[in-house]
Amino acid sequence: MINISKYLSPTGLTTLFVSLLLSLPVFSKELVLVSSVNANYEPLSSFEVRKIFLGYPIKRGNASINAIRNKIDEDSYQIFLQKVIHLSARNYERRIMSKTFRTGTPAVGEIETLSALKDKLHRNEFNVSVMWLEDAQLDSSIKVIQRLWKETN
Amino acid sequence: MLAAKFNQLLNVVLLFLLLVSSCLVKAEVDFLVFPEVKIQHTNGSSFTEKNITPSVALFAAGSFGAVNVLVEGYAAEKVQHLERLQLGINVTESTRIWFGRHHNPYGYWHTQYHHGTFLQTSISRPSIADLGGAGGIIPSHSTGVLFEGELEQQTSAWHYSASIGYTSQFMPAGGGHHGGDSTASLGDLDILNPKIKEHKLGYTVRLTYLPDALAEIKLGGFINHGNIMLNTSQSELSESVHDEHEEEHGHEPSTKHETITLDVFGIFANYQHQALRLISEAYYVSSKVPTETLVKKNSFSAAYLQLEYALDNNWTPYIRVDKSFSYRNDDYLDLLNGYPVSANTAGIRLDLPSNNAIKLEYSKRDFNHQKTAQWLVNWSAAW
Numbered sequence: 001m002i003n004i005s006k007y008l009s010p011t012g013l014t015t016l017f018v019s020l021l022l023s024l025p026v027f028s029k030e031l032v033l034v035s036s037v038n039a040n041y042e043p044l045s046s047f048e049v050r051k052i053f054l055g056y057p058i059k060r061g062n063a064s065i066n067a068i069r070n071k072i073d074e075d076s077y078q079i080f081l082q083k084v085i086h087l088s089a090r091n092y093e094r095r096i097m098s099k100t101f102r103t104g105t106p107a108v109g110e111i112e113t114l115s116a117l118k119d120k121l122h123r124n125e126f127n128v129s130v131m132w133l134e135d136a137q138l139d140s141s142i143k144v145i146q147r148l149w150k151e152t153n
Numbered sequence: 154m155l156a157a158k159f160n161q162l163l164n165v166v167l168l169f170l171l172l173v174s175s176c177l178v179k180a181e182v183d184f185l186v187f188p189e190v191k192i193q194h195t196n197g198s199s200f201t202e203k204n205i206t207p208s209v210a211l212f213a214a215g216s217f218g219a220v221n222v223l224v225e226g227y228a229a230e231k232v233q234h235l236e237r238l239q240l241g242i243n244v245t246e247s248t249r250i251w252f253g254r255h256h257n258p259y260g261y262w263h264t265q266y267h268h269g270t271f272l273q274t275s276i277s278r279p280s281i282a283d284l285g286g287a288g289g290i291i292p293s294h295s296t297g298v299l300f301e302g303e304l305e306q307q308t309s310a311w312h313y314s315a316s317i318g319y320t321s322q323f324m325p326a327g328g329g330h331h332g333g334d335s336t337a338s339l340g341d342l343d344i345l346n347p348k349i350k351e352h353k354l355g356y357t358v359r360l361t362y363l364p365d366a367l368a369e370i371k372l373g374g375f376i377n378h379g380n381i382m383l384n385t386s387q388s389e390l391s392e393s394v395h396d397e398h399e400e401e402h403g404h405e406p407s408t409k410h411e412t413i414t415l416d417v418f419g420i421f422a423n424y425q426h427q428a429l430r431l432i433s434e435a436y437y438v439s440s441k442v443p444t445e446t447l448v449k450k451n452s453f454s455a456a457y458l459q460l461e462y463a464l465d466n467n468w469t470p471y472i473r474v475d476k477s478f479s480y481r482n483d484d485y486l487d488l489l490n491g492y493p494v495s496a497n498t499a500g501i502r503l504d505l506p507s508n509n510a511i512k513l514e515y516s517k518r519d520f521n522h523q524k525t526a527q528w529l530v531n532w533s534a535a536w
Contacts, residue, residue: 106215
């Protein structure tokens with residue numbers, strides 16, 4: 001067994017360790033819009049993404065795209081509210097509820113488990129939701145439609 | 154007594170569930186429940202259990218393809234009503250036509266908030282937007298046809314709605330759909346027990362502009378025309394109106410004595426920027442009120458401004474100023490004695506987890522012949 005400390009001083013060891021850390025690739029969080037892998041439609045504009053998540057209809061072809069709120073992970077939901085919807089959780093929930101109560105139009109659905117979310121996405125290729133890129137990449141049946149937000153270091 | 158009240162409440166809930174389940178058995182349905190407890194105290198009056206009023210609004214809506222169904226029930230201790238019962242069709246992706254009993258689409262407050270007071274910041278409603286059954290001056294519901302839609306222009310939008318249907322009946326002893334004790338009110342057509350002969354047709358057209366289709370800033374206007382039938386005991390009131398104002402100008406020979414003609418024009422705005430929110434509306438109300446021999450023409454205007462400021466995610470203080478103009482000797486307002494011609498209101502709302510809110514409100518109100526100060530405490534929720 002090689003004893004590195006024989007060849008490097010404590011300062012040299014620290015320098016080597018820091019250099020190794022800096023040379024590692026940096027993984028930053030990315031929030032993406034996802035659908036079933038069978039989906040085949042053009043990405044949505046940021047206005048359209050806000051629109052469907054506020055409960056307004058958007059069509060691709062002859063079908064309406066249905067938004068599903070991913071409330072599995074609190075961090076991703078908060079980023080989604082801040083960076084995509086631009087509303088606080090309280091105001092967002094109240095707007096969705098108020099719109100349904102006033103107009104009778106369907107509320108934007110919400111999901112609290114990953115299996116239920118995958119099931120919803122697989123059941124209808126026009127269902128879309130939001131999740132971390134790293135979670136989406138773990139499941140080959142999920143397709144990333146577009147990036148919504150990326151963490152800046 | 155308590156058992157009878159409970160049975161009435163239960164009947165409404167069961168009827169609501171029956172309607173919902175029979176209409177929406179195969180549809181994806183959104184359900185909402187809005188419970189509320191309001192505690193009211195007017196300075197100078199004794200406080201009894203009658204000042205505590207629990208109520209609940211039950212809502213369900215769903216679609217079978219292009220066909221939509223909407224049901225809303227309201228139950229309080231004294232009244233249980235089917236507030237809305239609508240069957241609709243999506244004419245296009247952005248236009249819908251509804252049949253049944255619906256909210257009369259006038260103004261901002263009235264279209265934004267109705268029952269389900271959890272959704273509105275304040276406890277009370279502005280005077281001009283008060284519900285007809287609670288002493289308000291404009292019919293709250295119409296039973297007939299409602300057409301509504303949206304037109305988008307890039308990121309801005311126009312919303313429009315037009316309603317025609319049976320409007321309210323004037324009830325001098327109160328007892329409208331909010332069960333007023335003594336205040337005269339406007340009673341809407343009961344869709345489960347319709348007495349068509351006691352109601353006449355009215356219409357409302359409303360147009361709203363949204364500079365950002367997805368934001369809450371709204372500007373708009375509306376026109377409302379309606380004929381409000383007086384019920385049989387109204388003749389006594391008509392006589393007194395005639396005696397008081399016999400010498401006034403603006404009279405027409407009266408051939409029919411049973412109908413008030415009401416025309417309302419209004420503009421409204423809702424502005425929001427970060428924590429600040431402003432809501433304002435101004436109405437011009439013109440009426441023709443029959444007496445024994447004449448039809449008296451009247452007009453007045455009224456406006457309010459509500460200012461809200463969210464201190465954080467929990468606390469939202471608010472103030473509101475209600476004001477009426479040229480209302481002296483208005484025969485229509487003389488009939489609706491529950492309308493405050495001016496009011497100054499201040500309150501605070503505390504939002505709690507799981508869609509619960511507690512509100513405290515104080516208002517000074519002028520009822521033309523009487524001034525009162527009122528405290529309100531309210532718990533409301535949405536489930």
